[in-house]
Amino acid sequence: MTRPETDALWEAVIGGDEDAATDIVMAMLDDGKDPEDLLMDVIAPLQARVGHEWAAARITVAQEHSATAVDERVIGAVANHPAVRRRRAAVRRPGRVAVTCIDGEWHALPARLVAEVLRLRGWRVDYLGAQVPIPHLISHLHRTGPDVVALSSSIAVRLPAAHATITACQATGTPVLVGGGAFGPDGRYAALLGADAWAPDARAAADRLAAGPLPRPSSTHRIGDDLPHLADQAYTHVTRNAPRLIRHVLGGLRSRCPEMARHTGEQQDRTAEAVSHLVEFFGAALYLDDPELFTGFTTWTITILAARDVPTQSLMPALDLLAEQVADYPRAVALLSRARAAVRERLPDDDPHRGRDEEAEGPGPANPA
Structure with a gap:
């Protein structure tokens, strides 16, 4: 992506101009840009920049929300581009995955990126979005029987809820892959909370699942067993x-x-x-x-x-x-x-x-x- 394109896309996103942002990424796909590269190397860094600008107080909370909403709709437009749909139809389906955020987690865009990258790799994806209560997630797992749950959380204060969610999913016999900033830059909290695997981003998550199925949880346990302190x-x-x-x-x-x-x-x-x-x-x-x-x-x-x-x-x-x-x-x-x-x-x-x-x-x- 050229610097003028990058600048134009940033101005469109930060200005809340969904049409302009969509036109830019659609033109890139029309010109042969790989859709996974577009999601991971263009849209994901742009969203990270939105967060950095908010932290530096150069944009308001309202601008951050607006920019994130534009990014989410742009991702949806990418997913429905004819070339992307043809690519998904031609790929072998390795299995079914439920992609969701934990209860209390409103930052859904990282999970949406995981969902779309997995779809590009052929997976049948149930994308459940933000803030999914545990009983509803477990009901979905019993009804659909996915091969794996991909669980996203961005803020560490949600990790107690993530721990409960991981344990509940595993009690159904479903392995759990986790990701997101809440688990630490090196995934240090993933193993502590009993997750079956961790990935730093959507591309790494897809690569991990492509390497082979996660082992089915062999037994259930109490949450207190993991954290005796x-x-x-x-x-x-x-x-x-x-x-x-x-x-x-x-x-x-x-x-x-x-x-x-x-x-x-x-x-x-x-x-x-x-x-x-x-x-x-x-x-x-x-x-x-x-x-x-x-x-x-x-x-x-x-x-x-x-x-x-x-x-x-x-x-x-x-x-x-x-x-x-x-x-x-x-x-x-x-x-x-x-x-x-x-x-x-x-x-x-x-x-x-x-x-x-x-x-x-x-x-x-x-x-x-």
């Missing part, structure tokens, strides 16, 4: 009390960070949103017993807040306030301690908490900016 009840405490924890942190921030009274309404909304996500990722990290998941999120949050012109002075006090509520759970306390150390080293130079070891100094309210 859950016996300490730290995860249960955080998830059951999440609304109260969020209220405690936000209420405490108002007294410990009086400068928040000078924040704009949007800055206060962003802070509240960050605290809510902080508690969600805290719970996910406890579920997986992976401190890196939480430290990665908290340090990423610094970048996100800075891009949106939201002061970061409330982040360290928020972690302190959260620690007060989990003092009876050593694993949770240790996880927060690691996150605080990582955050201190990455705060802006003008943040009063940068490089300061609050634990060594003892408890107390954070200094205002």
Whole structure:
């Protein structure tokens, strides 16, 4: 794809111009562009760029949603191009696969890419889309009997639901292939949660299935058998009390960070949103017993807040306030301690908490900016 084509497609997608975007990719297919290459080397990177632009606050949430919707409709247009349909009809069918997102996962475009690449490879695909409740998915598996389930999740806070979904699918005798950003860039959480295989993208998923069938699950087991650390009840405490924890942190921030009274309404909304996500990722990290998941999120949050012109002075006090509520759970306390150390080293130079070891100094309210 030439640079002018790339620029034109980006402008069409980010501008919400479905017709222009469709015309560009249809012309590429008319000129002989391989449809799988078009999906994976053009549309997938373009969607990734949409996410990067949102993270950098160069586009709004509404623009991100609009661009994603255009990309989804463009993928549908590619799937119905006459040359693509002829190609699918000529390929041997290796089997049937159900492609779905876990319950609570709204980011469906990665799963849609998997579905279309598998269709190009000849698979009969049942694409179920976003946010599929487990009972409905299991009912579908019993009714259709696919050879494999391809399960997509983009955000790590959905991994407890992914674990339940994997286990439920395997209980029907159906192997599970997982993918998406939630499972880590190296798929580190796939094996931990009992998945039968992992793939980093749609092309890799198709290659893995082409290499041979996944083994049928031989037995069922309880979710707790996979993650014995859950016996300490730290995860249960955080998830059951999440609304109260969020209220405690936000209420405490108002007294410990009086400068928040000078924040704009949007800055206060962003802070509240960050605290809510902080508690969600805290719970996910406890579920997986992976401190890196939480430290990665908290340090990423610094970048996100800075891009949106939201002061970061409330982040360290928020972690302190959260620690007060989990003092009876050593694993949770240790996880927060690691996150605080990582955050201190990455705060802006003008943040009063940068490089300061609050634990060594003892408890107390954070200094205002």
